[in-house]
Amino acid sequence: MTTSAFSELFQSPLAGRYAIERSLGKQVGRQTFLAYDLQSQVQVVIKLLLLGKDFQWQDLKLFEREAKTLQSLHHPAIPRYLDYLDINLPRCKGVALVQSYIDAQSLEAHLRAGRTFSQAEVQNLAKALLEILIYLHQQSPPVIHRDIKPSNILLTDTSDGSMGQIYLVDFGSVQHLAAKQGTTITVVGTYGYMPPEQFGGHTTPASDLYSLGVTLIYLITGQHPTELEQQGFRLHFQHSSLAPIFVDWLKWLIEPSPDERPASAKEALQVLENPRSRRKRVTIQQPKHSKIVLNKTPECLDVRLPQKGMFRWPIVVLLGVVSFIGTRWIHTTIRSTPALADYAGKGLYLYTKIGSITTLVVVLITLLLVALLYKCLSSRVHLRINRKQVSLVRKSFIFEWQESWGATQSVEQILICPLLRTYEVVIQAESREYTFGKGLLTRAEARWLAHELSNWLDVPCEEWKN
Structure with a gap:
């Protein structure tokens, strides 16, 4: 937009109603303004598509689609459609979309200002955004945003330090997914946040979940997705301060294949609120000749290792x-x-x-x-777990003593760890790690026992590699 065309917008209210106050941002062929509605006496946002030398018909198609989409949506976390204008000034011609103004900063602006987000805050943000995606994807046909990223998510400030209101904006890349087609063929989005299938022009509701997952990882790590290590199409990020269950959930969202991601935003939200509802149980048979004794009921699990004493x-x-x-x-x-x-x-x-x-x-x-x-x-070592606590019990011919390892609900993950010639099982809790069977387990026994614990506790199980 030339300086003369830009100044022309400020000379008189658009359509005799909208007084331009200042520019909010611009892209090639587009301009966004903050304006004042003289009729309703509130601030509004005006998105202007210029019919200039950079104009392409595809841009007009997307712009009109955004306007029609906003007009059909009614959600408190999505800007409201207000008006659609034809601009026909001497030095400025185009179309304009008028929508409600949200007084909030984008997540990208919060990050640039040095704000950091805790795991709890990121989880709350994820829940709010998933609620919005559930609404969009349940439309008929489903509405796919296709450009979820920190700059398109607004977060209001609060005086008490609590998490503010979340908004999802900029539906300029939106696509209505026709039920018969199942996919779209328009390549739009932002590099780094786009899932692999979007590069080929195909998007599904799972594509929005991928972009959401990458956005959340950006909030946690402070690293732009293009800075993260990538092997093939799979992103890798550092997560030492995060709960393993939440890391597992994030990895689920950013699976390269859409079929490996959550089937819907609703399922992603359900698993986020109840992480153990997603985990797949792995059943392994106890190795032959193993002397480990395992007894389990719905209320208690007891593992007894072979007797270990001072003499042989x-x-x-x-x-x-x-x-x-x-x-x-x-x-x-x-x-x-x-x-x-x-x-x-x-x-x-x-x-x-x-x-x-x-x-x-x-x-x-x-x-x-x-x-x-x-x-x-000599003593026999028992790992005893009930619904309240995890304990290690040592029994001898004369004595019995018990060491409490903490609350059962604090257990986050079971690890299979190799030693020099043997294996051990590590129970990873919120603040501590507990080893069991050190020096006594073969790899087969460790894998079987770890998966038994994983299934009973309903937590992830992972094997460490040398």
């Missing part, structure tokens, strides 16, 4: 042999030492006669004592 049976046998040799040595020493023989007198003769029996008795008693000591010092 080879040591018991070794002690028995040592006691036998020691006893025989004492017996031989008494018989071969004259001084001891004189001192023992007749007792030596009796000892000599029953020496073999005495040796055998001593060996048996020693073995029994060692076995009893082994039993007392």
Whole structure:
């Protein structure tokens, strides 16, 4: 727009009603203004499409579609359609869409100002935006926004520091999805936020979910999607401060294939509010020859590992042999030492006669004592989980003691972790990690046990790689 054409818009109210106040933004062939409605005495937004040298008929088609779409929508988080004008000034010709003004900054402006968003805030934003998408996608035919990004999402400020109202704006790329076609063929959107299928001119409601997921990741990481690592069509982002269940949900939204994303915005919202409703259960059979004992009911799960103590049976046998040799040595020493023989007198003769029996008795008693000591010092490790808490229980022949690991509801993920030659299972809670079976599990046992815990607790299960 030339300076003279721009100034002409400010000289008199458009259609004798809308007084232009200032420019809000511009694109090639388009201009957005803040204006004052002299009739209703409220501020409005006027989007102007210029019929100049950069004009293309496709632009007019999208502009008219945006106007018709806004006219058919009635949602408190979407700008209201107010008017549609033909502009025919001497130096400025085009069409204008008048819509309600929302006094709020975009998420992009909030990020530029240095604002950061916590996981709880991002989840609340996601819920609000999903509610809007549910409304759009339930229209007949479904309305696909196709350009969800931080600059098209407005967030009002609040005086008490709470999360403000969310609005979804700029329906300039919107598409009505015909039920018979199932897809569209117009390539629009913003690079970085567009799903892979949109580059080929095809969009579905799942395309909006992808753009939403990328937008939320931008809010969390502060990194533009073009700055994130990408392998193939899959985005990778750092998420050390986020709950694994929420990370899993975000990854679900940005799956490269539309078929792997939520089937609808409604399903995405349901899983966000109840993350465990989505998870697929994996059933693995217990490995053969495994000595792990697992008992489970709907209210309790108990895992008992093989007995672990200070001694092993080879040591018991070794002690028995040592006691036998020691006893025989004492017996031989008494018989071969004259001084001891004189001192023992007749007792030596009796000892000599029953020496073999005495040796055998001593060996048996020693073995029994060692076995009893082994039993007392050995312990069985139980992982006991009920609907309230997770506990580690150690049981010996004499004692039993229990260590509480925290609330069951705090468990977020089960990990299968490799060690040098064995595996362990890690229970990841909100603020701590608990290891179970360290040095005692094979990979097959660790995978089976981890998935059993995952299924019972209804949390994700992941295997770490070396």
